[in-house]
Amino acid sequence: MNREQLFLYVLLAIVTFSVFVVIRPFLEYVLLALLLAYVLFPLHVRLLESMSGRLASTRVAEMASALTLILASFVVLVLPILYILTAFLEDLRSISRGETDLQTALIERELAEVAGVDVDIQETAGQLTELLFSVFFQDVSHLIELTLHVSLGVALVLFLVFYLLLDGPALVAWLADASPLSPAVSSTLIDQIDRTTWGAVVGHAFAAVLQALIAGIGLYLAGISNVVFWTIVMMVLAFLPLIGVFMIWAPAAGYLFLIDETGAAIFLAVYGLTVVSFIDYYVRPIVIDKRARLNPAVILVGVFGGVYTLGFVGLFVGPILIGILVAIVETFRQEYRSSESAETKTSDDRVDTPTSSGISRLPRETQK
Incomplete structure (x- = not known):
């Protein structure tokens, strides 16, 4: 290795580490974008085939296909999570108010008889609800910071998935060539x-x-x-x-x-x-x-x-x-x-070894 190659390797290591430090706060979003683009790409290819004949150019069809898949995946991923969180908090509120289909009184009595533990489910649900709200909404500055971070991360995911769907194969080909x-x-x-x-x-x-x-x-x-x-x-x-x-x-x-x-x-x-x-x-x-x-x-x-x-x-x-x-x-x-x-087998075959009859592998003229 000459001095130029050594310098290039050192420079590559320094820049790679610097890039990692820069993207570290959003590393999980970058990885999520790579993952979503990888999963969506086969669908992108199929959707692109159906759109190519309807739109003016291939590039327009690629952009339309990518945007359609991004919107659909956003709905599929985000809506269930929002539904779970909303329903969970609403159930906790209902239990704390005593407005629930759960037979809390019977559960409390059975727990007291079987385990000897006195549990007030309604009071526990109310305390848990207050704890969750205090964690998420008491520190306004932390909530604003978290909201900003998540918003930037989601925007980064959307942009990265869009461009990875468009230029992903070219990126893979470049990495293979490099x-x-x-x-x-x-x-x-x-x-x-x-x-x-x-x-x-x-x-x-x-x-x-x-x-x-x-x-x-x-x-x-x-x-x-x-x-x-x-x-x-x-x-x-x-x-x-x-x-x-x-x-x-x-x-x-x-x-x-x-x-x-x-x-x-x-x-x-x-x-x-x-x-x-x-x-x-x-x-x-x-x-x-x-x-x-x-x-x-x-x-x-x-x-x-x-x-x-x-x-x-x-x-x-x-x-x-x-x-x-x-x-x-x-x-x-x-x-x-x-x-x-x-290679080992080839080199072994080239070595002259005695045969079972004791005659070496030499030309017939030499053996005579």
Whole structure:
């Protein structure tokens, strides 16, 4: 390595670190934009095919397709979260005012008899409501700062997704061309990353939605009220393997038991342990491992680590990063270890070794 190359490498490291420091406050939004653009791109291609003949130019069709998908994804992602938060706060207010369908008096009596614990559910709900409002609205300056940060982050996500949908393939091609790896190895690595990422994202989401819907059917059959709300909550929690939907159907079964609905409680418990858990133990490994080749335990570690580090977006980014690590290792194993084995075998074949009869591999003229 000469002085110019060394200087360039040092400069590259300094600038890369500086860029990371600059984008660090919005790192989770940047990663979310990359994730959304990756998921939406196949839909963008299909929608672009249908729009190309109707609009004046290809660029206009690309922009129209990208804007349509961004608007649709924004509605799909934001509205359920707003609905969950609004409904949750309204339920807490209703419980604190005593205006609820929950049989709170019966639950309090059963808890006192079974566990020996005196609990005032109405008072507890009121205190929790006041705590939530104090956390979010007491510090006005913090609320303004949080609102500004989230607004800037959402705007950044929208702009990044838009331009990634338009120029994403060109960016991938540039990265592959700028990579020091050979074109064949770069192509293999990109294919490996694509397969593991798609399996971790789409397989993870498919399993979560399917499990939430099946668990919601169980809640409906057991007679739990407000099933739509709890199903949407479970769609979010189901991204946590093994323990996600359990956090909903298990307390629901306990609630039914406390209000003397023993048959419904037993049904929901058995349904959750068998039918709902079937998704975690069988369906989730199939839909994820088929493409991502990741063990569910690895997915769980990636989810918890990602959530702890990056918040909500870490639900996906954590497993994806582990999947990318697996893809890099798999590419190294396939490309370099196999080539080293082939070179070793070729060099061994070139060495003259005695045959079984003791005659060396020499030309016939020499042997005579």
